Amino acid sequence: MSPLFPALTGEARAERPALRFGDRSLTYAELAAVTGALAARIRDAGRVAVWATPTLETAVGVVAALLAGVPAVPLNPKSGESELGHILKDSAPALVLTAPDTELPVALGELERVDIDVRERPAPRPAADEPSPTAPALIVYTSGTTGPPKGAVIPRRAVATTLDALADAWQWTADDVLVHALPLFHVHGLILGILGPLRRGGSVRHLGRFDTAAVARELSAGATMLFGVPTMYHRIAETLPTDPELARALGRARLLVSGSAALPVHDHERIAAATGRRVIERYGMTETLMNTSVRADGEPRAGTVGLPLPGVELRLVEDDGAPLTGYDGESVGEIQVRGPNLFTEYLNRPDATAAAFTPDGWFRTGDMAVRDPDGYVRIVGRKATDLIKSGGYKIGAGEIENALLEHPGVREAAVTGEPDPDLGERVVAWIVSTDPQFPPLASELAAHVATHLSPHKRPRIVHYLAALPRNDMGKIMKRALKTDE
Template identity: 80%
Template sequence: MSPLSLDLSPDLFPALTEAQADPDGPGAHRPALHFGDRSLTYGELAATASPLAARVAEAGRIAVWATPTLETAVAVVAALLAGVPAVPLNPKSGESELGHIVSDSAPTLVLAAPGTQLPPALAALERLDIDTSAPTTSLPSPGAPDPESPALIVYTSGTTGPPKGAVIPRRAIATTLDALADAWQWTGDDVLVHGLPLFHVHGLILGILGPLRRGGSVRHLGRFETAGVARELSEGATMLFGVPTMYHRIAETLPDDPALAKALARARLLVSGSAALPVHDHERIAQATGRRVIERYGMTETLMNTSVRADGEPRAGTVGVPLPGVELRLTEEDGTTAVEAYDGETVGEIQVRGPNLFTEYLNRPEATAAAFTEDGWFRTGDMAVRDPDGYVRIVGRKATDLIKSGGYKIGAGEIENALLEHPGVREAAVTGEPDADLGERIVAWIVPADPQSPPTVDELADHVARRLAPHKRPRVVHHLDALPRNDMGKIMKRALTHD
């Protein structure tokens, strides 16, 4: 592992600064952003974003209507140049959620693409349309923000109450992107393709700001489709970012699409995140392309914590090792006693500490205090085990995926992966329910591959017992047409009911 030099200067985008200083230089003509048939070079991005930065410099805080468009990328870059905190808004949010976010974050402006119809929840905000037609000259960027100053306020999914605004400082963005550059050998020569939404960490910070910090380029598909992935990777893209639902579609398409298999085989790096990628999909993609998907682990409050390294073993079912600069420990249920075992079996809660962390939950001092231990570790709520070589394997969320059955602590994630290896299972989720004898019994929620002939509970129990251990077998099986998922493809287990 190479040492990491953390650049905490206010300049998040050196290539953009260079293009701004020398509009006729070679760096200014390098491609930066590409959305469909629209694109901007670094020179054009500087000339487009810097006037917008000057206009919003005194705004205090701005909202960005974060559609998957060139305008969203320009707006966020402009806010970062101006040192003004930006609040990315999910265009699919309902009125109640949007109203809460606007009230909580109190932006003075909302930036949107021209012609976009905004919902009533934003009606009281002054609107500023984003002009992506570059003027003839760029303006100097206002100020030189402190590394600790807020860059983005990204709202959590709100699974346990109203969404909370995680205040992400410039320091966290810079250190996370530089740590990923170290882990993934990410350079300005890389061309990233993705089709992720732009209102969260994965799509916006990693997928847009990441290439810009490296001086490389990004080709956004607008909307994910396997044909777009094949086209861009065949035409020079070197990296693909996706979530498990996207890679599942890729795995399903590969047997009948040799062009897609050939394109993926050319990629330097295939990265999955935001949820666990089933081992079955890992293996299908590797078998068809010769390329293995690597996984990383992060969350809104921490940005990225771990990753399988580009020069490491791309082991399916793991999220790799802690990134440079990130401390990671597992703890017992008391939240303070460290789990020392590296045996691949002992479950503990992940806690992290490092420069990648958020500053606070906006307007929530109590929630902020509760999220950290007294000695500064952030409680992620994710449960994991560590293999002997330090690789981390996440087994689920503490609130929904830790099942205590028969005296054992069991992670739902490993059972889900085992179920997905059964040929009769298309999708799987695992939860626990009260049991008078066991404490909790394991419940499997299955989308069968053939609805007319679904696998039985005995068949699945034997399958899991053979692969894992008898105490990890499901005792109850429910068959569904589909699993409830959010916009990022994560299964919403709280929506699974026994009625």
């Protein structure tokens, strides 16, 4: 396999910007020097933790670990004491890489601390031999919604093939400048948002925290791509009517990409109407990296995540595991995938690893979808929380949420199912009203959904909330949606 970052070893891009965080930046030559020195220092560490703040040091630490052939474990700085303790015990890193002057939690006190000096300019050092494609690159911990977080071991092969497949789908080149404000302890922000530009030989400008004014500034100053999650694009859609400069800046972008959760169709349409640019969506997860995407030269169909990426096999299966034999845009099945983009195992969890795969090697994603006749995939939700079996129908929560968001009185929406003695499960809507003083009536919302979709998909119960519970990536935490009964 070729090096993960060929631009770090060549002269062609030496003085071109590689990373910029706020007013701090590194050229490719500077990045090669500082990561090369750090890689030499940690080469025999075995496994390293990275305190993954949205800083230049985090990016340098991860790249250095990859150059050294040492698996990196990104740590969420917002992790609670119990979760952090579990991750450290499970992954057993030899040391922790961090920015100078960072105050680390007590749980990290037993580890050797290595402060990263991004100003260091040592003499060039010989590069290490490129590790095997199957060697671990990163150990990324899942969110732990059904128990303690599991460490997904992501091989170098998966990083390279995913980024190259996205380069094909998005026509991503060294001339692209990416702007984003995503966390650096997840696949989206770290692998796509930092390692992606570096593999292409392009540039990344990280905002530190999301701000629509900063997005407008960077896209007006040469950035060509924006990566975000639906909550970010929702804020953009809300701001556009009163911010013509933001609309002009987004209109200049070559590519607007949303991921990590479904972007509501309503926000798609508002952004397209104001900017003339369509947001494209892709679909992936920690264990698989990226599986599908709308192509840059394809049809940006709102509500879909496009086609399988090169090298990725994807199928939909029934409850009994039988593959769906035809795609009609209506039949719901669980997504299963296989290909070089997959993780190799859950660290120290052979039982969980075995359970995650079918006997013939397909990974069970737990995501439910329908597929159009032309192959486009539309996610309808998680099998555990978003598939509602009501009155003999399989109903995906996602399409009801999109319908609810089309109602002018609905600002945010989530849909779940709850037991019903007659239907098996009934559809329950959780609503954040546009005007809390005058929320839409439950009967009005039910009629709205029945008109847009089908009567059996209408919500039978509506709860009104001030806000929906979300995690760091903006995903709605449906397990936290409970009645007081």
